[in-house]
Amino acid sequence: MIQETTFGGWNHCLELNNGHIRLIATTEVGPRILFSGAPGGPNLFKEIPEQAGQSKPRRAHPQSRDWLPWGGHRLWVAPEGDHCYDADNLPLQVETLGPDAVRLTAPAEPAHGWQRGLEIHLIPGQPRARIIHRLTALRTLATPCALWTLSIMDAGGTAHVPQPPLGEHPRDLLPNRNLILWPYVSLQDPRLSLGHERWEIRQDPARSALKIGLLHRLGHVDYLNKGWRFTTHFPPVENTPYPDMGVNCEIFTNPEILEVESLSPLLTPREGETATHAIEWSIAPL
Known part of the structure; x- marks a missing residue:
């Protein structure tokens, strides 16, 4: 079921609820999915009350600080650069695709040569949703890029990145995993735990920024918080x-949040083509 609603300072939102999972997206800016959780349960995404309902005039330069995260889930285009921080604060086009599905499309961004959007599809009878991210090329892009999804999870939880079973030597002679580090990361950081069965990244309000990436062939990450397991699936x-450096999964955290991020392969869409990157979310009580 889809219905219009208000949420967290936003006057124009859509709520999708199948009785097992509940999502709320604003149509005023973004796209942004601002709420994800069970009906009657807590929001597993980060809310930023001081930014609620704010949409400033659009400017071209990111240092104007017009871009706001607003919490929740968004679509960026990788690799990261100034284009990520161009304000996405204009109303969206809304298309209803079915009783539990909607497409939200942002205005075209001619300066970058693309138009962003996403579709939300609730899976009937399950605590599960499929999010299809869309990038339409306004012209043939000059350099490869990737669709990059970022879910800002609320503080206080831990991300679990499952790992494949340990191999044996000398049977297993070739590598099967990677770990990519950002320049400000130390492997001695106490928030990191690189275990046999899973890697854990703990959100800590007393610590500065941390980010890792990996080519995650198992294709799912759990975030445990508020008595719930929020799983992002991205085969x-x-x-x-x-x-x-060859990753489809990234985890970022700082004193306020933890982000679960997925990336599509690098691509170079031609004028008029729409590239997509689909992920699924599922929730379960701990």
């Missing part, structure tokens, strides 16, 4: 290049 595409 990898084998034998294709990915951005950021």
Whole structure:
């Protein structure tokens, strides 16, 4: 079921609720999915009350600080650059695709040569949703890029990145995993735990920024918080290049949030083509 609603300072929102999972997206800016959780349960996404309902005039330069995260889930285009921080604060086009599905499309961004949007599809009878991210090329893009999804999770939780079973030597002679580090990361950071069965990244309000990436062939990450497990599913595409030194999964955290991020393979869409990147969310009580 889809219905119009208000949420967290936003006057124009859509609520999708199948009785098992509830999502709320604003139609005023973004796209942004601002709420994800069970009906009657807590919001597993980060809310930023001081930014609620704010949409400033659009300017071209990111240092104007017009871009606001607003919490929730968004679509960016990788690799990261100034284009990520161009304000996305104009109303969206809304298309209803079915009783539990909607498409939200932002205005075209001619300066970058693309138009962003996403579709929300609730899975009937399950605590599960499919999010299809869309990037339409306004012209043939000059350099490869990737669709990059970022879910801002609320503080206080821990991300679990499952790992494949340990191999044996000398049977297993080739590598099967990678770990990409950003320049400000130390492997001695106490928030990181690189275990046999899973890697854990803990959100800590007393610590500064941390970010890791990996080519995650198991294709799902759990975030445990508020008595719930929020799982992001993103099956990898084998034998294709990915951005950021070859990763399809990134985890970022700072004193306020933890972000679960997925990336599509690198692509160069031609004028008029729409590239997509689909993920799924599921929730379960702990």
